[in-house]
Amino acid sequence: MHLATLDADAIAARLPQLSALLHACVHDGASIGFILPFDSGDSDAFWTGNVRPAVARGSRLLLVFELDGAIAGAVQLDWDTPPNQAHRAEVRKLLVHPAFRRRGLARQLMQAVEERARALPRQLLTLDTRTHDHAEPLYRSLGYKTAGVIPGYALAPEGGRLDATTIMYKQLSLP
Numbered sequence: 001m002h003l004a005t006l007d008a009d010a011i012a013a014r015l016p017q018l019s020a021l022l023h024a025c026v027h028d029g030a031s032i033g034f035i036l037p038f039d040s041g042d043s044d045a046f047w048t049g050n051v052r053p054a055v056a057r058g059s060r061l062l063l064v065f066e067l068d069g070a071i072a073g074a075v076q077l078d079w080d081t082p083p084n085q086a087h088r089a090e091v092r093k094l095l096v097h098p099a100f101r102r103r104g105l106a107r108q109l110m111q112a113v114e115e116r117a118r119a120l121p122r123q124l125l126t127l128d129t130r131t132h133d134h135a136e137p138l139y140r141s142l143g144y145k146t147a148g149v150i151p152g153y154a155l156a157p158e159g160g161r162l163d164a165t166t167i168m169y170k171q172l173s174l175p
């Protein structure tokens, strides 16, 4: 098992695995920008239409966690920020396949993304997560602070209610 960075060609080559990861997370109830119904075509479209162009432009990092050749988890670091925020990057779409959870994969992905942010260098990391989701204590344990909670921010994937989101940030100490 190891962490790997995928470039634009690798994203195309491994589209079925990336797509399966996102599809499984959304169908497991994750609130990560999508609502049901969500099919594999929707999942493909996210990787090819959103992630791949950003990686090709050099403004986003896609880091994956590989287990026996399969993609078990992923996270993105997006530094496509305005000129007055050249010190900031956004952590996006931390995903661990439901079959591989509670083994520390997300923690390792987050630690690796932080190392990459330091190297860029980007010293302020921001993210948001559905309030009370499992990701919240993970981010807190990694030193992220809560800037605030916005009620009624996003429609639940299954519809029927609006969930709050928690905005978090971490200041990195640069060498």
Ligand SMILES: CC(C)(COP(=O)(O)OP(=O)(O)OC[C@H]1O[C@@H](n2cnc3c(N)ncnc32)[C@H](O)[C@@H]1OP(=O)(O)O)[C@@H](O)C(=O)NCCC(=O)NCCS
Residues within 6 Å of the ligand: 025, 030, 031, 032, 093, 094, 095, 096, 097, 100, 101, 102, 103, 104, 105, 106, 107, 108, 128, 129, 130, 133, 134, 135, 137, 138, 141
């Ligand atoms: C959130 C998520 C990425 C965690 O992945 P994971 O690999 O299982 O997490 P880890 O094993 O690294 O656990 C790290 C910490 O997260 C928290 N955590 C993760 N799953 C948890 C659970 N089921 N119950 C309670 N706490 C949990 C704990 O604080 C845990 O630390 P601990 O094991 O020392 O108690 C995963 O559940 C997921 O992909 N969820 C759906 C997508 C999502 O919501 N992503 C976040 C978007 S902002």
